[in-house]
Amino acid sequence: MQTIAERLESARAEIVQATASAHRPSNSVKLLAVSKTKPVSDIMAAYEAGQRSFGENYVQEGVEKVQQLSDLTDIDWHMIGPIQSNKTKVVAEHFDWVQSVDREKIARRLNDQRPAHMAPLNVCIQLNIDDEASKAGIAVEQLDGLVNFINLQPRLQLRGIMAIPKANPSGEQQAKTLSTLAELFAQYHTSLSNFDTLSVGMSSDIHQAIKHGSTMVRIGTAIFGKR
Template sequence: MQSSDKHDIGQALATLRARIGRLEERYDRPAGSVDLLAVSKTMPVDAVQAAVKAGQRAFGENHLQDARSKIEALAAAEKIAGEPPLSWHFIGDIQSNKTREIAASFDWVHSIGREKIARRLSEQRASELAPLCVCIEVNISGEPTKAGVAPKEVESLAEIVLSLPGLRLRGLMAIPQPAPDMASARLAFRQLRDLLDDLNAKGFDLDTLSMGMSGDLEAAIAEGATIVRIGTAIFGRRHR
């Protein structure tokens, strides 16, 4: 279970799952309450295959063409007896001319930041498919170059997304700016959790906080992450 640079993906996954379990216990989270999304963007098919063999079923991609080749190559993995199907999550910026293929190929989208994109995804989701699970991306740190809506705009976009039949609004996603210490990292994630709590208090019934990556997953889990998006800690250093 190794990628082309001999990084042991199976061992890395086992180590990471054990760490997540310890963090769930440390921060009084229910066992199994944090789902692991393997960020396979830029990684070759054989690396994803190694992760599948090690039991990983959910993968995150941000480039449509690269993702499509992996989805097609791994179609046979969908039929592994006794295992849930692979789940493909789009986690990058979305161009209008890519929405049709994203709506057709993915199970989740974590990066809804515009009404136009949400409407296109809903309209282009085939009726025979389950509604596309989506998260609203929040620019929680207010960075001018980062995608996502401002915290004050989240509720209005959530109301629109909730009304779209081809989508199922699950929660919020954020990528805070790098923090100098654990306390600062926790504060940013707490702000996202508070936004989710506010929406739920208004009847939105959301269940997902997509936050935390290889460098800050402890802070994210401490503040309620339900999906952590991990790439480097699973696949090793990226080559492009």
């Protein structure tokens, strides 16, 4: 039975391999450890093995973990799940990143409720890149409007795009989706100074995601085991 530290090392090695295969710089892809439904003890095991960025899907569970580990000030906490309007305040008060912004109302509330003593909240816009009814996120044609809106919010820092592509796509479909994401990211990366994050890729598609320019991959089960 592998430990969390051993599985984490395997995940890092796979990222290094995929990055090298894509002829990209060795430090150009960040690992986000998705710790949803996992106990604080598992997060501590990953932390002790050097992991500093953790992703949570559920607001209340995530906030409780942030509070329990508040003495570890070098952790970056990412909210990657959907957020209801009545949960924006606690998210704005506790998280460092929100990757799942998909409408102006949520962006406005996160901005207005971000405490003045904290740094601006890093946000990514979630794209529903394959137009799946079961998934959150905006359509590509809505992206420009939301980018412009977020850039007007003083307590938010727009960092990039997040997407969850279709599961089990054909090779052709996968390449098309990831290429579209790469093109959109490049467009805004060129024109906006802090737009540096393309959050796409999980255990099943990490190599293709990195090949197409992902700067952050989200890995959960391969590090923490099945839920």
